[in-house]
Amino acid sequence: MKSQSLDAVCVVAGTTIGAGMLGLPMAIGFLGFKVSMVLLLVMWALAFYTSLLLLEVNLQVGTGLNVNMMVKKVLGRWGQIIAVVCLGFLLYAVLVAYVTAMGGIIASALGVSGDAFSTGACSVGFTVVMAVIMFCGTNAIIRFNSLFFLSMLGAMAIAFATLSTTVDVNVLVNVAPDYSYLIGAVPVLFASFSFHFCIPSITSVVGTDTRQLVRIMFWGTLLPLLCYMVWLFLSLGSVPMDQIVNMSGSVDALIKSMCNGSVVIQTILSIFAAFALITSFFGVALSLFDLMAETLRRTNSAKDRIGTTLIVFVPVLVAALLAPGGFIAALAHAGAALAVICILLPCAMSYKLRSEAKAAARKLAYMTPGGNMGIATAAVCGVVILVANYV
Incomplete structure (x- = not known):
């Protein structure tokens, strides 16, 4: 695989895998290991398919055009407004959450986590460094992202190898699924595969080689799928479900339970969480930067x-310092924005472009397999995920 393609795979996979991966056992563990595996496969297939739909649209209307302009060209002004509002809200909210989390991680590493001022200063320092890298350009971001992503995989591999000795297969097999958590788990699972907003940035760097781009989407989504599966195998196989229920959603409690007091493993998992946040931060920030540059x-x-760098980072930093809790709470509704941006809009745009091409007897540069039935199936899944956020 070419270096450029490998960097692009790292962007897709790095944007997909966030520190939220650590919380997956808390979100879907109640469904049991086997049901969770099936749902992961379904969400991966949906994310991969809809990424190809968005890639199809991007290649048709203009390589590198952001979601903003793509939607405007295909669905008109109102479609553009919906896309920009949903995408802008999602990206800003995610960046605020990441800046807040990284401030806490850095402060903890420096031993000043109990001081609000020091934690805020760590958030400022992290944001300034990220802003400088962003200003340096897309190529610099992609190279830094690749470095952090490979480091994250290294930390993950060491942690997984160490934790594998604690797995009890009986704990995995004997758990009875509690399907009352199924609806709530669906948006969380799809959010774990959301990276679609960085596709225009990737095509602007990689070009229009469809075979290469499809391979990037495939490997970039397959790596997170495998990581999620192994993590759920280790976590759900190490900690009985009755203990997970009593953790009240605390990721720290889960990690401590899995580590059995090992400071080394906790440190490795903390390093993984930091690298996961940074790689995901790069993908989200790059998408927001390109969106703002194109919109304005x-x-x-x-x-x-x-100017664009300031537009991206100043509101994020101000919100992270003044009202981090409010913005992080807003992430609970980010699943609805993801369903619109990553599923419903790509389905609508692809269907319209195909209909226009068919009427004009024009051949598309690339067409995602599955035909209208595939688009309809994905759209129904999008509606289900959208509704599940508020059930």
Whole structure:
């Protein structure tokens, strides 16, 4: 695989795998290991298919065009407004949550986590470093992302190898699924595979080689799937379900239970969480940067890049310092925005472009397999995920 393609795979996989992966056992563990595996496969297939739909649209209307302009060209002004509002809300909220979390992780590493001022200063320092990297350009971001992503995989591999000795297969097999948690788990699972908003940034760097782009989407989503499966195998096989129920959603409690007091394993998992946050941060920040630059018609000059960087990071930093809890709570509704951006809009745009191409007897540059039945099935899944956020 070419270096450029490998970097793009790291962007997709790094954006997909966030520190939220650590909380997956708390979110879907009540369904049992076997049901969780089936749901993971279904959500992966849905995410991969809809990413190909968005790739199809991007190649048709203009390689590298952001979701904002793609929707405007295909669905008109109102579609554009819906897309920009949903995507902007989602990306800003996620970045605020990440800045807050990284501030806490850095403060804890420095031994000042109990001091609100010091934790805020750590958030500021992290944001400034990320802003400088963002200003340096897409290629710099992709290279840094690849470095952190490979480091994250290394930390994950060491932690997984160590934890594998604690797995009890009987704990995995004997858990009876509690299907009352099924509806609530669906949006969480799909959110674990959300990376679609970075596709325009990838095509602007990689180009229009469809075979190469499809391979990037496949491997970039398959890696997170495998990581999620192994993590659920280790966590659900190490901690009995009655203990998970009593943890009240605390990831720290889960990790401590799995580590059996091992400071080394806790440290490795903390390093993994930090790298996972940073790699996901890069993908989200790059998407927001490109969205703002395109929406506000800013060029790639140094002066405009400085302005766009400030537009992206200043509101994020202010919100992280003044009201982190409110914005993190808003992430509970981010699943609805994801369903619109990652499923419903790609389905609508792809269907319209195909209909127009068929009427004009024009061949598309790339068409995702599955036909209209595939689009309809994905759209129904999108509606289910959208509704599940509020049930």
